[in-house]
Amino acid sequence: MSKILVVDDDREIASLIGDCLYDEGYDVVLAYDGENAIENIYSNPDIEMIILDIMMPKMDGLDVCKKIREKVNCPIIFVSAKSKTLDKLLGLEIGADDYIEKPFVVEELVARVKAHLRREKRRNNIMKNIIKIGEIEIHKDSYEVYINNNLIELSTREFQLFLYLCENAGQVLSREQIFYSVWGSEFGDIGTVAVNIKSLRDKIDKENKYIKTIWGVGYKLVKAS
Missing domain, CATH: 3.40.50.2300 (Response regulator)
Incomplete structure (x- = not known):
């Protein structure tokens, strides 16, 4: 009401x-x-x-x-x-x-x-259904990511990976956690995570402001000011 x-x-x-x-x-x-x-x-x-x-x-x-x-x-x-x-x-x-x-x-x-x-x-x-982190907007329904209102072309898996990092911003996520949550399996090539992280950085985080590597553990997305 x-x-x-x-x-x-x-x-x-x-x-x-x-x-x-x-x-x-x-x-x-x-x-x-x-x-x-x-x-x-x-x-x-x-x-x-x-x-x-x-x-x-x-x-x-x-x-x-x-x-x-x-x-x-x-x-x-x-x-x-x-x-x-x-x-x-x-x-x-x-x-x-x-x-x-x-x-x-x-x-x-x-x-x-x-x-x-x-x-x-x-x-x-x-x-x-929109997550904002710095100059980045993640549109969950349409599977689109914008930087300063410019659409960034991501694959479906890249989008799912980035969305998972954003929804868990501030948390350190192990490679195993990410692989299980995004790829939906406990088995497979964990190295796939690193490959897709690199691709995300190339497309939306070239200055390494958001996606941080936690050596020996995994990754963390930070909300850079």
Whole structure:
């Protein structure tokens, strides 16, 4: 169940939005001014979306948005009676993801909430399948490795080997461990590991920043700064 923070100094509107979202199965937190909104954000790290009014006492929505963007990445929808194009652009430039004017159709607001949460879920699922180490990105689903956004051609076995090292970054892995985990066998030519390590270094680690040889034991991948 997604948790949504609704911030509006008009308690009637805040309750209306909150009730509609609650009926859709969302967990709703209400705040009635900017300072209260920030308090709720700090005390509820699991908030997945913020619906934020602009014109509020103590701290307006624009200031709230600028402040919380230092802490949260969740979608933010501005809901405001201010309809000037400049206000919309300013809101989007400082970190909002969407803007809807008052008076609004509740069904439209709910539809936008659902759309943003779906998009955020897809983005999070993608990020879970990407490992970043320095300037290297490993895309687990597509079996691709990028360095500074440039695709590096690896064989399937090279990719599997590098992924195994990355998923166990910081650990010293014996050649036997690597061979069993990547090649799926306890028997075979252990020297194959060294051959593929050399190939990986030639392609993605020529400066020897990441893949370290632990003499007499095996290898370790370090997250170079």
